[in-house]
Amino acid sequence: MTDDALFVSMVCSSTRLPAVIRFRWDGECYVATAGSKQRPGSVVPPQHGNGSINGSFSLGAAYPGCVYCGADNFVRCGRCRELGCHDHSWEVFNCPRCGNSGRVDGTIDSLSGLGSS
Ligand SMILES: [Zn+2]
Numbered sequence: 202m203t204d205d206a207l208f209v210s211m212v213c214s215s216t217r218l219p220a221v222i223r224f225r226w227d228g229e230c231y232v233a234t235a236g237s238k239q240r241p242g243s244v245v246p247p248q249h250g251n252g253s254i255n256g257s258f259s260l261g262a263a264y265p266g267c268v269y270c271g272a273d274n275f276v277r278c279g280r281c282r283e284l285g286c287h288d289h290s291w292e293v294f295n296c297p298r299c300g301n302s303g304r305v306d307g308t309i310d311s312l313s314g315l316g317s318s
């Protein structure tokens with residue numbers, strides 16, 4: 202069985218607690234469909250290999266937002282390449298993992314596009 206769901210770990214920028222975003226492949230891009238709290242000790246399946254995710258990403262209309270603070274979007278840190286939640290009303294993204302901060306340009310449509318390579 203080919204499972205077209207992709208799970209990517211995310212850290213809430215407000216609470217610094219771990220969460221998992223579920224993406225669904227719709228034939229053109231990965232669409233975020235749900236978020237859930239990551240249970241302590243659980244590990245996200247390493248489906249995305251060494252951190253590079255190929256393909257475009259978008260928010261599904263059903264995406265309910267960050268499970269902790271309700272932020273309606275997320276960005277990928279250009280330094281540590283991890284996802285952090287981000288609300289469209291926040292002008293600056295502060296990475297909950299490495300402390301990197303910076304302005305967010307538009308909305309994310311490619312996780313890999315925010316990488317530094
Ligand atoms: Zn959050």
Ligand SMILES: [Zn+2]
Nearest residue numbers: 278281296299
């Ligand atoms: Zn970072």
